Amino acid sequence: MYYIIRRTLIALATIGVFVACGGQKQTVTVAYNDYRVTKNVQPDSAMLKLLAPYSDSINKTMNQVIGFATNTLQKKQPESNLGNLMADAMKHTAKEVYKVNVVAAFVNYGGVRSYIPKGEVTIGKVYELMPFDNLVIVQQVKGDVLQAFLNHIAGRGGWPISGIQMKIVDKKATDVLVDGKPIDMNESYYIANSDYVANGGDDCDMLRNIPQMNNGYLFRDALISYFKVLTRMGKPIDSKIENRITL
Structure with a gap:
């Protein structure tokens, strides 16, 4: 079951309010208690x-x-396999939505919050996988900026990527191929x-001031x-290790 609100600790507060003759309300006391929610807590039938x-309605969806x-x-x-799948989804959607030749897509490793078990995949599972309201953004970057970004990814141990092949050597991205071709610093x-x-999160300052398609x-x-789309094509929700990043 999916709930609208999930919390492990609830604070209930009692607030005392003093009303002066002039009609101005002023808080005079605040008291509260913490109640830890465990499996032993029975749900409130009225709630x-x-x-x-x-x-x-939420569960149906x-x-x-x-x-x-x-x-x-x-x-x-x-x-x-999960990272490749998600990065491929990012690239596919960006090309469809923005109608430009998106050659590469990236998913920050820390933003992947769950996994997909073997079997039926539901919309709820996608929400567990990506609980944040992150948007798909496209930016046009020079090769030197892309190289700096890839070096950052290499320094973090590797992120899900699509359209890129590279090696990580001494925490730097080397032998970089973009859409199958060697990276060009002037391209x-x-x-x-x-x-x-795109806004510079996860220390990606090299992207912060670059114009965005959003x-x-x-x-x-x-x-x-x-x-x-994969399902309509008769394909499973799956991906494989393709040596997009090697050590």
Whole structure:
């Protein structure tokens, strides 16, 4: 079951309010208690009844099956089947949405929050995988900026990437191929990232001031759409290790 709100600790507060003759309200005391929510805590029937119309609707959506995974997909560095799948989804969506030749896409490793078990894949599983409202962003970068970004990724042990092949040597990206060709420091490339990374998150300062293509398309929706595309094509939700990043 999927809940609207999840918390492990609830603080209940009692607030005392003093009203002066002039009508101004002023807080005079605040008292609170912490209540840890465990399996032994029984749900409040009145609250469940209140939330039922919303939770029923949410569960119907979250339990919708959008594909089938023939293998368990998990994240791992420097490369993983799950990471490749997600980066491919980012690249595919960016090309479809922005109508430019996106040659590479990236997913920050720390943003991948779950895994996909073998079996039916639901929308709820995608929400567990990508709980953040990150957006799909496209930027046009010079080769030297892309190299700096790849060096950063190499220094972090490798991120999910699509359209790039590289080696990590002494925490630097070497032997870089972009769309099958050696990287050109003077060339301009369209790359896709989340808005978090494009705005300089995870210490990606080299991307912070570069103009963005942003139409508000959620990365989570990109994953859902891509998985549905694979299913319509009769393909499983799967990916393989392709030596996109080697050590």
